Amino acid sequence: MNDTIAAISTPIGQGGIGIIRLSGQDVLPIADKIFVSKDGGKPSGYKTYTVHYGWIVKSHQSIPDVSVGAGMSPRHQKKPSAIDHRLSTNVIDEVLLTVMRAPRSYTKEDIVEISCHNGIVVLREILDVVLSAGARLALPGEFTKRAFLNGRIDLSKAEAVLDVINAKTTRGLESGIRQLKGALSQEINKLKAKLLEVLALLEANIDFSEEEITPVQREKIAQSIDVVSGLIQALLHSASHGKILREGIRVVIVGKANVGKSSLLNALLREERAIVSPVAGTTRDAIEEILDLQGIPLKIADTAGIIEPRDFIEKEALKRTQSYFEKANLVLLVFDASRRLTQEDRALIKKASHKSVIAVLNKCDLKIRIEEGQIQRSFSRSVKISTRKQKGLMALEESIFQTVWQGNLEASEEIIITNARHIQALKEARKALQQAKDSLAREASIEFIAEDLKICSNHLAHITGEIIEEDILDKIFGEFCVGK
Ligand SMILES: Nc1nc2c(ncn2[C@@H]2O[C@H](COP(=O)(O)OP(=O)(O)OP(=O)(O)O)[C@@H](O)[C@H]2O)c(=O)[nH]1
Ligand SMILES: [Mg+2]
Structure with a gap:
C-alpha cells in the first residue's frame, strides 16, 4: 500500500486515446521526472483536478544540441529554453497529464493519469519510463482495491x-x-x-x-x-434475475426443416444473418448471435431443421441441433402454421415437453391448417407470427421477456x-x-x-x-x- 503503482488502463490495441494511470505517494515526483510541460510547470506544483499539455520523455537529462519537437508554436521555436533541451529525440509522445490529489481521487491517493495516443508501442514505452522512474506495475484491480482499503468505497461498490x-x-x-x-x-x-x-x-x-x-x-x-x-x-x-443479466439466457430456435427458423432469427436480429431458402435443409451449422431483448442478453441460436438425415453432414447437423437444444434455457419451437402437424412435429412436441418452450406458429399469412388446439394443450405459451409479413414479432418478444424475466421485477427500482x-x-x-x-x-x-x-x-x-x-x-x- 505504500508504493506507487502504475498500469495501462485502456484496452490494448489501436485507438484514439490510451491512458496510463499512476497512484500512490510518489506519483508527483515520478511525473516530474518524465513529463515536460508546455506551460513550464511541474506536476508536483500543479493543483488538483487540473490537466496539462506536454510531452513524456525517456529521461530528464538534457541533450544540448536539440531542436524543438514538432507541434510546438513557432514563437516557442525561436526562443530555445530549458524545456527544449529535454524535448530531444527523447520524446515518446505528446500527452495530456491529469493530476488528482489525495484524498479526493479514485484511490484516495495522489493520482496522475497520462492520456497519450493509443498504440501498443507508445503505451508500453510510457509505462516503461514510469516504472523506471520508480513505480511498480499494478496488480489486476489494484486501484479499486486501494479505493476499498482506503475507505472510499465498500466492497459491494467495488x-x-x-x-x-x-x-x-x-x-x-x-x-x-x-x-x-x-x-x-x-x-x-x-x-x-x-x-x-x-x-x-x-x-x-x-x-x-x-x-x-x-x-x-x-x-x-x-x-x-x-x-x-x-x-x-x-x-x-x-438473484435469478442477476444471473440472467450477468450470463444471459440461452435460447434455441428448433423445428422441422423449412418452417422458417432462419427467417425468425433474421427477423429478431433485424438483419439478414442466416440464409433463408425454400430448400429443406438450408441451415447446417447452428448460427449463434447475441440479442438485447428489452435489456436481457439473449444468446440465440438458429439450428438445422429436424429431418431424417440423408448423409454425413445432415447427421452432424442434427447432432449439433440436439446439443443446442439440451443446453438451452428456452426453446422457440417453430411450426409451419399453413400445414397440418406431421409425425416429426409430434415427436418434437413430445421431446420438448421437459423444456421451457414457446410454440411459434409461423407463416400465419397463409391459410392456417395446423391443429392449434393441440399446440395450446401441449404448451402454455404459443404465439402466431409471420416473418414474411413481420407480424406477431412484438408479441413473441414480449412472451420471451415474460418467460425469462418472471416476477415483473421493475429493474429501475429493485436491487x-x-x-x-x-x-x-x-x-x-x-x-x-x-x-x-x-x-x-x-x-x-x-x-x-x-x-x-x-x-x-x-x-x-x-x-x-x-x-x-x-x-x-x-x-x-x-x-x-x-x-x-
Ligand atoms: N409465407 C411465408 N413463408 C415464409 C415465412 N417465413 C419463412 N417463409 C419461407 O419458408 C422458407 C423456409 O424458410 P427458412 O427460414 O429458410 O426455414 P428454416 O426453418 O430455417 O429451414 P431449414 O434451415 O432448411 O431447416 C423460405 O422460402 C421462406 O421464405 C412466412 O412467415 N410466411
Ligand atoms: Mg434455416
Whole structure:
C-alpha cells in the first residue's frame, strides 16, 4: 500500500486515446521526472483536478544540441529554453497529464493519469519510463482495491465496478450503477440495523432480568426476525434475475426443416444473418448471435431443421441441433402454421415437453391448417407470427421477456443481486436467522439466540466488506483487469 503503482488502463490495441494511470505517494515526483510541460510547470506544483499539455520523455537529462519537437508554436521555436533541451529525440509522445490529489481521487491517493495516443508501442514505452522512474506495475484491480482499503468505497461498490464494466445490456448497466451508487450497501446496513434492534431487545433481557423471556417479548422478537428474513429472501429472489443479466439466457430456435427458423432469427436480429431458402435443409451449422431483448442478453441460436438425415453432414447437423437444444434455457419451437402437424412435429412436441418452450406458429399469412388446439394443450405459451409479413414479432418478444424475466421485477427500482459471493453470504445469513428462530421456539437461552443473530450480522458484513479475509479480497480483485 505504500508504493506507487502504475498500469495501462485502456484496452490494448489501436485507438484514439490510451491512458496510463499512476497512484500512490510518489506519483508527483515520478511525473516530474518524465513529463515536460508546455506551460513550464511541474506536476508536483500543479493543483488538483487540473490537466496539462506536454510531452513524456525517456529521461530528464538534457541533450544540448536539440531542436524543438514538432507541434510546438513557432514563437516557442525561436526562443530555445530549458524545456527544449529535454524535448530531444527523447520524446515518446505528446500527452495530456491529469493530476488528482489525495484524498479526493479514485484511490484516495495522489493520482496522475497520462492520456497519450493509443498504440501498443507508445503505451508500453510510457509505462516503461514510469516504472523506471520508480513505480511498480499494478496488480489486476489494484486501484479499486486501494479505493476499498482506503475507505472510499465498500466492497459491494467495488464489485459493482466490475458489473458496470462487464454489463451486456442497458439493464445490466443500470443494475451495476445502482449498486455502485450504494443501493445494496444501504440495504445491507438497514438489515444490520434491524438485527441490532433485535439484539438490543434480547440483551435488555440478559441485563435486567433473571427470568426467561416473556411470551409477549418472544413474539415481538420472532416478528422482528421474520422481517429481516423476508428482506433477505427478497434479495435472494432477485438473484435469478442477476444471473440472467450477468450470463444471459440461452435460447434455441428448433423445428422441422423449412418452417422458417432462419427467417425468425433474421427477423429478431433485424438483419439478414442466416440464409433463408425454400430448400429443406438450408441451415447446417447452428448460427449463434447475441440479442438485447428489452435489456436481457439473449444468446440465440438458429439450428438445422429436424429431418431424417440423408448423409454425413445432415447427421452432424442434427447432432449439433440436439446439443443446442439440451443446453438451452428456452426453446422457440417453430411450426409451419399453413400445414397440418406431421409425425416429426409430434415427436418434437413430445421431446420438448421437459423444456421451457414457446410454440411459434409461423407463416400465419397463409391459410392456417395446423391443429392449434393441440399446440395450446401441449404448451402454455404459443404465439402466431409471420416473418414474411413481420407480424406477431412484438408479441413473441414480449412472451420471451415474460418467460425469462418472471416476477415483473421493475429493474429501475429493485436491487438485483448479481454476485455469487453475495448470494452465498445471504444464504448463510438466512441460515443463521433460521437457527435463531428455532432456538427462540425451543425457549433456548438468550445467549444462544443472540449468538445466531451476531453470526447473521457477520455474514451480511461480508457483503460490504466490513469483515473480509485477505484471500477473498485477492480473489475478488484478481477478476478485475489490470489498470482498474
Ligand atoms: N409465407 C411465408 N413463408 C415464409 C415465412 N417465413 C419463412 N417463409 C419461407 O419458408 C422458407 C423456409 O424458410 P427458412 O427460414 O429458410 O426455414 P428454416 O426453418 O430455417 O429451414 P431449414 O434451415 O432448411 O431447416 C423460405 O422460402 C421462406 O421464405 C412466412 O412467415 N410466411
Ligand atoms: Mg434455416
